[in-house]
Amino acid sequence: MIGRKNREQRTLFIAGDIEQFIPEDHILKRVDRILDLTWLREEVRECYCEDNGRPGIDPEAAVRLMLAGFFHGIVHDRKLMREAQVHLAIRWFAGYSLEDELPDHSSLSRIRQRWGVERFKKIFQRSVKACIEKGLVSGETVHIDATLIRADVSWESITERHAETVVAENEAEEDTGSNNLQARRPGRPRTREGYPKKVSMTDPDATLVTSRGDFHLEPSYKQHTSVDDKAGVIVDVDLTTGEDNEGQRLIETIDRIEDTTGRKLQQVTADASYAHARNYEELERRGIDAIIPPQRERSKEKRIPIRRFKYDGKHQVVKCPGGKILGRTGQRANGWVYSARKSDCEQCRLRERCLPETAHRRVILIVEGYEALLRARRRKLLGWDNDTQRVYGRHRFRVEGTHGEAKTQHGLRQAIRRGLVNVAIQVYLIAAVINWKRLARDGTISYPSSWHSRQVSRLIYCIVSTIQENLNLRMVQFIL
Numbered sequence: 001m002i003g004r005k006n007r008e009q010r011t012l013f014i015a016g017d018i019e020q021f022i023p024e025d026h027i028l029k030r031v032d033r034i035l036d037l038t039w040l041r042e043e044v045r046e047c048y049c050e051d052n053g054r055p056g057i058d059p060e061a062a063v064r065l066m067l068a069g070f071f072h073g074i075v076h077d078r079k080l081m082r083e084a085q086v087h088l089a090i091r092w093f094a095g096y097s098l099e100d101e102l103p104d105h106s107s108l109s110r111i112r113q114r115w116g117v118e119r120f121k122k123i124f125q126r127s128v129k130a131c132i133e134k135g136l137v138s139g140e141t142v143h144i145d146a147t148l149i150r151a152d153v154s155w156e157s158i159t160e161r162h163a164e165t166v167v168a169e170n171e172a173e174e175d176t177g178s179n180n181l182q183a184r185r186p187g188r189p190r191t192r193e194g195y196p197k198k199v200s201m202t203d204p205d206a207t208l209v210t211s212r213g214d215f216h217l218e219p220s221y222k223q224h225t226s227v228d229d230k231a232g233v234i235v236d237v238d239l240t241t242g243e244d245n246e247g248q249r250l251i252e253t254i255d256r257i258e259d260t261t262g263r264k265l266q267q268v269t270a271d272a273s274y275a276h277a278r279n280y281e282e283l284e285r286r287g288i289d290a291i292i293p294p295q296r297e298r299s300k301e302k303r304i305p306i307r308r309f310k311y312d313g314k315h316q317v318v319k320c321p322g323g324k325i326l327g328r329t330g331q332r333a334n335g336w337v338y339s340a341r342k343s344d345c346e347q348c349r350l351r352e353r354c355l356p357e358t359a360h361r362r363v364i365l366i367v368e369g370y371e372a373l374l375r376a377r378r379r380k381l382l383g384w385d386n387d388t389q390r391v392y393g394r395h396r397f398r399v400e401g402t403h404g405e406a407k408t409q410h411g412l413r414q415a416i417r418r419g420l421v422n423v424a425i426q427v428y429l430i431a432a433v434i435n436w437k438r439l440a441r442d443g444t445i446s447y448p449s450s451w452h453s454r455q456v457s458r459l460i461y462c463i464v465s466t467i468q469e470n471l472n473l474r475m476v477q478f479i480l
Contacts, residue, residue, distance in 0.1 A: 018092040027071055028093040030440040034130070037063055043122065047114050057103050062111050063123065064094040065103075070433045075411035075426070077105035117421045117428070124237065124428040127435035128260055131233045136442055139263030141229035141391060143399040144253060144270045146246040147407075149239075149423065150414040151206030151219040158198050158208070158219065203418040209242035221415060221423050224249055225431075226257055227399040229267075229391070231442050234402065235260055237431045239424040247274045251282050267291060269395040278334075280376045281369030291384075291392045294377045304354045306364050313371050320362065322348045335367035406430050 022029050037060040044059050068090045069080040084090040084102055096102060112120075131137050198208050200219050208217040220242035228235050236257050238249070254265060268283065269291040283290040297307065309326070310319045317338075318326040324344040330337040340362045345351060354362055367373075384392070406412035410430045415423045 018088050018097065022089050022092060026089055027437070027440070028068060028089045031067075031071070031436050032093060034439050035064075035436060036126075036130075037123075039126075040123075043119060044115055057107055057111065058095070059111075061094050061096070062103070062108060065090070066108060066429055067433055067436075068093050070410050070430050071437075073409055073411050075416040077108045080108075081105045112422070112425055117424050120425045120428045124234075124432045124435075125260065127432040127439070128233065128235055131231070131435055131439050132261060134439060134442075136231040136438060137228045137233050137235060137261060138230040139228065139235075139257075139261035140265065141267040141269070142235065142254075142257055142265055143227045143229060143395045144225070144250065144268060144274065145395070145399040145403070146222050146224045146273070147403040148209060148211050148218075148220040148222055148242060149412060149427075151200065151203050151221060151242075151423075152415045152418055153200040153203045153206060153219050157200045157202040159201055160198050205241055205418075205420040205423075206415075207242040221420070222246065223403075223412070223427055224253060225399055225402060226253055227402050228261075229394060229398060231438050232398055232402060233435055233438050234431045237427055239420065239427045241420070245273075247276045247279060250274050250276075250279045254283075254286075254288070267391060269392050271395075272296070275373075275376070277367045277369035277373035279369075280372035284372050284375075289388075290376065291388055291395075292376070293392075294373065294380055303356075304350065309364060311366055311370060311374075318364065318366065320348075320350075320354075322350050322354075324348065326362070326364065329363075332365060335365050335370070337363060337365055339363045402434065406434060410434070 019029075040059045040063060048056060065080065065084065068084075069075065069077075072083070072090075074080045074083055080090075081102055081104070084094070084096075091098070091100075091102075128137070132139075198217075200206050203219065206219040206221060209220050209222070210217050222240050222242050222244055224236075224238040224240065224246055225234060226236040227233065236253055238253065238256075240249075250268075250270065254268065258265060265286075265288050267289045272293050272295045275292050275294045279292070280290055297305065304321060308321045312319070316328060316336075320326060320340060322344075324340055326338040326340045328336050329339040342361045345355060345361045348354065403412075410433055412427070412430050416426060417423060
């Protein structure tokens with residue numbers, strides 16, 4: 001028999017709380033049990049006037065609205081407010097009842113501008129500390145990687161800015177005295193005109209980069225993410241422009257992780273873009289196992305590669321394949337320059353394979369930490385042991401999987417606002433959302449102090465609603 005449903009809504013009053021219409025396994029309901037933002041009011045108190053102006057939005061309610069949007073992949077404030085009008089879970093999570101008027105979408109933008117990026121960074125750090133207290137962070141093995149975030153700009157806003165013009169403007173602003181002499185590179189003056197640099201006029205912080213050699217450049221930001229191995233908790237996150245080199249930020253990232261967790265790292269995994277000689281050397285000095293595959297060397301080179309030259313760090317000399325000695329002749333920012341004698345190169349039988357036609361001697365650069373780099377190459381060439389391969393195998397689904405989760409489920413694929421500060425706020429909130437998901441899934445459910453007061457208020461609301469419904473029914477019966 002085909003059923004029939006009366007679509008007319010005759011119910012005038014509903015006794016109870018919105019919470020009873022939300023499933024117990026709903027993500028917002030599970031997170032609400034472990035989320036504690038009672039500290040936020042005192043944190044942002046200095047951003048408001050105590051005795052002037054109209055009352056603003058409750059800080060915890062504003063943050064809960066932002067978090068609810070990222071939990072459901074809603075990144076735009078206007079769409080979030082439209083969704084909150086009809087979404088019971090978002091209303092309940094933010095503390096708004098059915099008859100309460102929701103704030104305007106522009107209020108959330110003004111709150112972000114007023115608070116600043118550091119307060120949203122503290123929200124993320126609180127999520128990390130909550131995971132540490134519940135035992136979800138070991139602090140021993142951390143997976144580090146970077147991902148690109150497409151900037152919120154159009155291709156029509158991309159224009160060319162010549163590098164020589166930028167350098168000239170910077171030199172004009174800086175002091176031309178002795179402090180600027182060290183910045184000038186010795187050697188012949190540059191004769192070839194520099195390549196024009198493309199920048200966005202609407203968002204100058206975004207730079208054109210790509211993560212693949214067969215893909216075109218796009219205006220992007222770069223997020224540097226560190227994920228703990230135990231439960232996939234994000235223990236550190238940072239945002240830079242897209243052209244920033246992630247390998248140069250490894251040591252700085254490790255310092256922040258150890259300060260946050262209060263524990264000394266034992267293993268660090270990363271991809272080949274972090275395989276810098278200085279990184280290997282510094283990790284060896286700290287006693288951290290660097291599970292970082294060295295970059296692949298070129299299979300076909302026109303000249304004899306540097307790996308064929310034997311470096312003696314004790315005596316600080318280099319022996320070439322022809323048996324001649326190269327000595328130190330200068331220093332660069334990233335290492336020492338070793339040069340051969342002109343007479344040795346003129347009589348060498350390997351001259352055609354070693355030197356270009358216009359060169360008179362072979363010159364190579366030995367970077368800082370070159371010996372540590374050689375040991376890392378030797379270790380990889382001989383083959384990683386089973387434990388090392390197992391740990392590095394977890395790198396992909398831990399940190400790269402976290403990037404995929406953030407982009408597909410929580411709106412990290414593209415920046416929703418412009419400027420490094422605004423995109424950083426988006427990054428911190430999404431990282432906090434992922435951590436609270438981990439805590440709601442794996443952590444022991446505990447109830448913060450504010451949770452009990454909310455339960456009491458909800459109970460009172462149910463009692464008052466029931467009494468009100470009975471009075472209205474009696475009034476209707478009296479009229480009839």
